Amino acid sequence: MSILLTLFFSFFQIGLFSIGGGYAAMPLIQAQTVDIHGWLTATEFADLVTIAEMTPGPIAINSATFVGMKVAGIAGVVVATLGNILPSVIIMLLLAHLYAKYREQTLLKRVLEGVRPVVVAAIFTAGLSLLQLAIGHMGQVDLFALIIFILAFICLNSRKIPLGPIVLLILGAISGIGYAVVTHALP
Amino acid sequence: MADALIREHKKRPEINLKFFFKLFWTTFSLSLFTFGGGFVIISLMRKKMVVKLGWINDEEMLDFITIAQSSPGPIAVNGSLMVGYHLAGVPGALVATLGTILPPMMILTLVSLGYKAVQDNLWIAAAFHGMRAVVAAIVLQVTWALFRPLMKKKQLLPILLFVLSFSALFIFKVNIMLVMVSIVAFSIIQSLILLQKEKKL
Numbered sequence: 375m376s377i378l379l380t381l382f383f384s385f386f387q388i389g390l391f392s393i394g395g396g397y398a399a400m401p402l403i404q405a406q407t408v409d410i411h412g413w414l415t416a417t418e419f420a421d422l423v424t425i426a427e428m429t430p431g432p433i434a435i436n437s438a439t440f441v442g443m444k445v446a447g448i449a450g451v452v453v454a455t456l457g458n459i460l461p462s463v464i465i466m467l468l469l470a471h472l473y474a475k476y477r478e479q480t481l482l483k484r485v486l487e488g489v490r491p492v493v494v495a496a497i498f499t500a501g502l503s504l505l506q507l508a509i510g511h512m513g514q515v516d517l518f519a520l521i522i523f524i525l526a527f528i529c530l531n532s533r534k535i536p537l538g539p540i541v542l543l544i545l546g547a548i549s550g551i552g553y554a555v556v557t558h559a560l561p
Numbered sequence: 562m563a564d565a566l567i568r569e570h571k572k573r574p575e576i577n578l579k580f581f582f583k584l585f586w587t588t589f590s591l592s593l594f595t596f597g598g599g600f601v602i603i604s605l606m607r608k609k610m611v612v613k614l615g616w617i618n619d620e621e622m623l624d625f626i627t628i629a630q631s632s633p634g635p636i637a638v639n640g641s642l643m644v645g646y647h648l649a650g651v652p653g654a655l656v657a658t659l660g661t662i663l664p665p666m667m668i669l670t671l672v673s674l675g676y677k678a679v680q681d682n683l684w685i686a687a688a689f690h691g692m693r694a695v696v697a698a699i700v701l702q703v704t705w706a707l708f709r710p711l712m713k714k715k716q717l718l719p720i721l722l723f724v725l726s727f728s729a730l731f732i733f734k735v736n737i738m739l740v741m742v743s744i745v746a747f748s749i750i751q752s753l754i755l756l757q758k759e760k761k762l
Contacts, residue, residue, distance in 0.1 A: 389634050391741040397703050399635070401730075405737045424692045425672055427699065430595050431665025432635030439669035444677075448670070455666055459658060462634030462642065467654060469628055470646040481752055486631040488748030489741075491719040494707045495727040496737055501700035508693040519694040526698035531705070542695050550691025551684060560683055 377446055378453045384411060385438050385457035392434060393486060394493045399434040401496040404503070407441050414441065420507050427539055434458050518553050522546055574616055576649045581656050584648065587614070588641045588660030595637070602637040606644070616648055637661055 384406040392399035400423065407413045414422065426436040438458040442450030469482075509519045526542050529535045537545075554560045574580050587609060595602040610616045617625075625647070629639035638661050645657025679685045711719050726744065729735040 387738055391633060391738060392635075393633050393741075393745075394630065397700065400700070401737055402741075420693045420696060421676070421689055423700070424689065424696045425669075425676070427696060429665065429668050429672065430593055431662075431668070432637050434635050435638070435662050435665045436669045439666045440673045440676075443670055443673040451666060451670055455662060459634065459638055459662060462632070462638050463654070463658060465632050465634070466628075466639050466642045467646060467651065469632060470643050470654070473624065473628065473643075481749075481756060482631060483627075484752035484755065485745070485748045488722075488751060489744055490707075491711055491723040492726040492740060492744045494704060494711060495723050496730060496740070497700065497707065498704040498727060499730040501697060501704050502731065504693070504700055505697040508697045519690065522691055522694035523698050526695045527702055530698060530702040539695075539699050542699070543692050546691035546693075546695035547688035548691070550687045550689065553691065554683070554687035560687060 378449060380411065381442060381445060381450055381454045382457035385434075385442075385454045386460055388434060388438075389458040390461040393489055397433070397497045398493045399432070399437075401500040403434065403437045404500055407437070413445050416503070416507050420504055423504065424543065428543055518549075522549060574614075574648060576653075580649065581652070584645060584653060585656050585660040588645070588657045589663060591641075592637060592661045593664040602640065606640055610644060617644060621647065 388399055388402045388406055392402055404419055408416055408419050422437055422440050423433070425440070426433040429436060435455060435458060438454035439451050442452070442454035444450075446453070505523065509516050509523060526546065529537045529542060530539070551560075574583075591602060591605055591609060595605060607619075607622050611619055611622050625640055625643040629636050629643055632639050638658060641657040641661045642654045645653035645655070647653075649656075708723075711723065722744070726740055729740055730737060
């Protein structure tokens with residue numbers, strides 16, 4: 375029972391503080407599932423982000439389901455997902471109600487604009503830890519991963535190269551397997 | 562948006578059991594086929610609910626997007642919640658939310674079962690080795706895209722807040738929930754003071 379409660383409140387906090395859509399939830403998910411509760415290893419978290427990129431649906435819901443399933447089965451899925459969306463439901467119902475009445479939210483807009491730098495800093499931090507995990511561990515730089523990272527970053531930043539995240543992920547998977555074959559890491 | 566703004570409702574839907582079923586199915590299928598995060602689903606939502614079904618008009622849609630983006634929680638969930646509430650009150654909001662969260666719940670349940678089975682497979686591990694580097698690039702590119710508009714404003718406070726919170730999170734490993742709570746509190750107080758000042762002028 376207590377594990378379900380812990381799951382619920384962890385994902386409640388993630389839902390409550392992920393302001394500004396998809397990627398804003400990521401550092402919070404990392405804090406709760408990896409750093410605080412140890413439900414996922416850093417590698418599993420990176421894989422989860424990869425999986426969430428390739429499957430439909432918000433990353434927070436995807437994570438709640440993935441972690442809930444791992445920690446407590448189907449009951450965990452339901453509890454973590456409900457915890458995750460409950461703040462949305464409460465706050466959005468309140469805002470929808472106010473919207474019907476006033477159709478304006480100057481204060482809300484101001485507050486959220488003020489929070490944005492911190493959200494960006496948090497996503498940056500999470501991105502750096504994903505990079506650390508991807509390209510090196512224990513002082514050794516994984517040259518293959520570093521090259522893939524740089525190429526992907528260039529593709530994503532360039533308007534001339536029309537490769538989206540999903541295509542790049544598939545290419546990344548193919549090169550990962552290719553690299554393993556070339557270096558005889560595969561049977 | 563290629564076509565002109567739609568200001569009229571084609572038709573107000575009649576609120577009955579059939580409507581709730583339709584609302585559920587609409588949000589369910591939108592969520593099922595939306596890869597690539599909140600903004601994608603929002604634009605598909607407009608196509609379906611404004612252009613095709615005519616349930617809401619463009620002005621309302623734009624307001625919903627603003628509110629959905631700026632409130633806590635996933636944009637897709639927030640967006641369909643708003644539309645559902647607008648059309649049919651609290652029951653509408655709940656039905657639309659359920660339709661939005663069920664597809665990712667079902668898919669990730671299956672994926673997590675599969676992941677456990679293949680986690681130690683060498684081929685899968687090799688594929689993830691390549692994909693992890695791409696994911697790091699995706700997230701850091703998003704950071705870069707979000708960071709540029711912050712810099713463009715050339716205001717001191719946002720940049721100072723960015724540097725402060727980045728050092729708190731990355732160097733001093735301060736709990737992110739603590740950082741968020743303090744910055745939200747700070748931002749509320751600051752906005753209230755500014756609004757008060759503007760009223761006096």
